[in-house]
Amino acid sequence: MSATFSAVAIVLTLLLALPAPAPAQSRSETLLVLVESGPNSMDIHGVGANFRTYGASWNLYDRLLTHGTKTLADGTRSYDHAVLKPELAESWQVAADGMSVTFKLRRDARFHDGTAVTARDVKWSFDRAVSVGGFPTFQMKAGALEKPEQFAAVDDHTFRVNFLRKDKWTLPDLAVPVPVIINSTLARKNATEKDPWAMEWLKNNEAGGGAYRLESWKPGQETVYTRFDEWKSGPLAKIRRVIVREVPSAGNRRALIERGDADVSVDFPPKDVAEMARSGKLTVASTPVENALIYLGMNAKNPPFANVKVRQAVAHAVPRDKIFEAAMFGRGALLTVPIATNTPGYDPSLNPYRTDPARARALLAEAGYPNGFETTLSFDLGNATIYEPAAVLAQEALAAIGIKATLNKIPPATWRGALAKKDLPLFINQFGGWLNYPEYFFLWTYHGQNSLFNTSSYQNGEMDKLIEAAHQESDPQKYAETVRAFTRIAMADVPKVPLMQPSLDVAMQKGVTGYQYWFHRQLDFRTLTKQ
């Protein structure tokens, strides 16, 4: 009896030593990408569509507009936020009165099922985005795209957007992942009376005309894309097939890419990225994320941080250099002002704070806290690899000026809710905006409209006016002045102490080229090649 059992054991162990079966398909035309977790929907307009859905949508669907490209200082290719280019639209023309824009669509464009793309599809898709509520509607609104009446299919290949008001974000907002062009004939076939926008069907199926079509999708496991050979909105993609596998363990994603079993791998802690980059065996593209900021926030409404002197004391106490070193391992960028290094208006000379404990202590005394006080420092455990070292160093530095902060680690599922209550006294958080304008960032994080991301409940009428003025300003000189003015206020009132800029890191085999950074932080398969 024990002999048979031992035999089973031996067989199992021997299996390890068996030769690997030959790969079934040609690997050279397939790209294997590893991610931590995958999309939960194929529909970017769907309720709760996650971060990876943006990437799926980006490759499966076309938008009217896209961006040009540029090369960054480190040689990485990047989209160019300043240049808009046609994608599904062949050309566009803003009306003389500046109150509408007319798009000419490509006449030869087809959806994946062969149906011709018409202006009616564009109209249906945009109507859907502004009607279904939630995130897509909110994002459209950021570009002053709010009502179905704004969208008109003039003829089969002419589409017009009527403006509610002039807004410089309207056109850039048509190049973000949300305003995808959906095959309305196909989608309508799968719509029901209760579900006129085919939300149920499009969640698991695609009805796009993008450079890739969906071959298969196993939620939580893998997504497989095949190239759409009839794609007309850009140069034909080089890679025929892309397999995106979900590997939850970062250690394994690293092992797989280092051993050459995967072509591209993402979602790494900064330490892994730094080590992989140093080893030189892989191409590691690290790009500081545009218009994004990791900051130490303070509640500007409740004592003790309601007192601006207390906030300034904290800003003088926090050792930014040390935090950047310990948390980012040289990735991303150190930030001293709330405008990212690669966002227009970045000017570190506007930062009045140097790490100066004596000055911090004096400010605390002036504020009426000569002996400091006790508080809690909260952060999201989901980002612990970066936030925890930052929090510990901040805690240490604050203790030196008498502020005793207890660390409060909040699980990811709870974080958002905790933030929304706006009663955390002191916290580490980040925010990033898709549209690369400083006033766009400020509108969400400093404006008195008090959005969820104004996590400090900061209120300042002067600030609000300046943000709105910058949004409307067309004169570059005046615009720059206005941006400087609101940055100065943000530094003086300092509801957030800027710490650093997060990094988007992608590890690739040397043979993989053509990677391009995008503001939405997703992989664009269309530009990639593999030897």
Place this chain on the structure above:
Amino acid sequence: MRASLLRMVLRRLAAALPGIAGVVVVTFLLNRALPGDPAAFFAGPAATQQAVEEIRVKLGLDKSLPEQFIVYVRDLARGDLGRSLTTGQPVRADLLARLPASLELTACGLLFAVSVALPLGILSATRPGSWIDHLSRMLTTAGVSLPIFFTGLLLVYVFYYQLGWAPPPLGRLDAFSSPPRTVTGSFLVDSALAGDGTIFVAAARQLALPTLTLGVFALAPIARMTRAAMLGVLSSDFVRTARASGLSPATVLYTYALRNALLPVVTLLGMVFSFLLGANVVVEKVFAWPGVGSYALEALIASDYAPVQGFVLVMASLYVLLNLAIDVLYGIIDVRVRIEA
């Protein structure tokens, strides 16, 4: 005799119903007691408070707790376990698609553990204090004291990363093989049925490391229990009588002692199987294994109620069925049990 067996099975199933109902209520309440806010989580990083509220209404989370419970039970009665927000799919479909992966892995882990632990237990019982007894003690101590994710990562590091013997830890099959036609859901069985040797080997290679990880963890209780039970039986009167009657040592050991010692071991196997299903959660995460454990874990992190409830419910039902199977197995090993049950 067959009728009495059937009656026992039915009675046991009926007795399990209140337990399952309790599980339904408790998981529902426990999930709601979690501090997370799924609406806020799924509204995404750029949502306004209004968007969060809209999602809350869509998810039915604006209703009162009793109302939510009634909706949940009504759906459950129709076999609807709700929808996962993390994968966007119906929970029932997710669980059905993923359960075979977990069961295959658990079964292999258990089989491996038994095939090592039983001989080890028997050998150390027949030779207490010998080197094999010490080896067994060392192995089992190591097995339980090493955290399971650590064993997993260590095995991946040594056998995949350093030596390159094991295939990439990419789940049940490498990215370039396609799964066999589904019959049982087990890739090993299905590829064998299809007569596809390549896929069988590929699936077996993928299984090897997770099986080892899980098996090492389960070694300890089985080996220890076998040893203790064997020691007890070997010193009992009937073994002494058998030996005195001049029966061969092998007959005494296997026919008389082992069969009697197996009863507690089989009880234990049932328990080990259920806790292996639990331990799976971690192993699945390490090996990107698309099973129910990693599914539930991801859902838990996201405060995604429906999959967690579905997972617990399925596990509870499995547990009930497993215990039943063990009881039936008793009857085969020991005829006396059947009548008393």
